[in-house]
Amino acid sequence: MLEGAYFLLDKEIRADPGLVGGIFGHALSAAVFSGLIRSAQDIDNLGSEQKSINHQDAQGRSALHIAAWRGNPEVFQILRSKGADINLLDCQGRSVVHHAAIGGSVDILHQLLSDANTSRLNKTDDQGWLPLHWACRTEANRDAVSLLADKAGDSWAHIETQQCWTPESIAAFHNAIELIPEDKRTKKWxxxxxxxxxxxxxxxxxxxxxxxxxxxxxxxxxxxxxxxxxxxxxxxxxxxxxxxxxxxxxxxxxxxxxxxxxxxxxxxxxxx
Known part of the structure; x- marks a missing residue:
């Protein structure tokens, strides 16, 4: 599918990969979401200047946020090597760690945990949601929840957001209560x-x-x-x-x- 994009980017067509459009805002983010990025050359062809690579869509998501959600560690690393800003926040105040947690992207979370600065794991979004809260919305994220819970301490299941949501109540609300060990469940939600x-x-x-x-x-x-x-x-x-x-x-x-x-x-x- 990228062949069609490359044709449009040909000198005779002169398509601009930096143009804003679509739900992801820019061609690079859309390609990352669709799983079409396979190499550094693909990123170069879609505009790899630091200004372009850190474009944010209407919700403030960059290509790196989307790559973290997709869970492809190779693409994630390529974007970082090209100058993608790991500290960008989206319009909800979500970090790249939040997006990795949303997608249950354990390999990406391991990469972020190996960084010298792991304090970002305890950063909340604008409503007080940790990456752990986001991860608890689907049983498919079981491994990510386990990884984040290990870093959060024994009381992890009951850490409250600004609206008093806990990992336990979030999991129950989203029909994923099996994410919460029985000995940490407080009541029927x-x-x-x-x-x-x-x-x-x-x-x-x-x-x-x-x-x-x-x-x-x-x-x-x-x-x-x-x-x-x-x-x-x-x-x-x-x-x-x-x-x-x-x-x-x-x-x-x-x-x-x-x-x-x-x-x-x-x-x-x-x-x-």
Whole structure:
């Protein structure tokens, strides 16, 4: 697929890889997300100047953030060698460690843990979420949760965010309670309503649990309750529709897969 991009970049076409467009903002980030980057030459062909390589999309994500989520250690290292800024934060205040945790990217987390400065593991985003909180939203991240929990201490399952979410309650809400050892579970938590057909465009969480925030006009944008907290900053021009439990998108021109209430949702979570 990159061959087509290279053709457009040919001197006769003079396409500019730095042009802004699409949900990832720039060609390099889109190529990283799609898994099309295989070598340093691929990055060079899509614009590797430091200014270009650190481009951020509407949500503040750089190519390095996306590579951390994708979990390809070779691409991650190539981007760093090309000058990608490991200290960039996105619009939610998420670091490259947060994005690696979201994707369950254990190899990337090991790379970051081997750095001299590991204090970034204890840095929260703007709502007080550690990388550990983000990792606890899917059982597929079991190895990443184990790695991050080892660094967080014995009380890791009960570290609170600003909204009083803990790794335990986050895991339960996202139907991933098996991530939490039985001896660390404090009570029966409710599981959020599951919008089974949708993926969050802010964190790639699929499915979306709890309240979903939806916009559809020229293109569709869907957010989970967490990523929706910054929607007025990332997409101020969009008027999002709030879809709580039991509701679906009726006007979207796609086939809607049946949504499933995985478990009873606690009343305390009705606003999320």
């Amino acid at each position: 409710g599981t959020g309503y599951c919008h089974w057909a949708y993926e969050c465009d802010g964190c790639q969480q699929h499915p979306i649990y709890g309240t979903m925030f939806h916009y559809y006009a020229s293109r569709s944008v869907d957010f989970c309750f967490k990523c929706a907290l910054t929607r007025h900053y990332t997409y101020p021009q969009y008027d999002f529709e709030t879809l709580p439990r039991g509701k679906s998108v009726e006007t979207r021109p796609v086939v809607i897969v049946e949504e499933r209430n995985i478990d009873s949702m606690g009343e305390d979570y009705d606003s999320y």
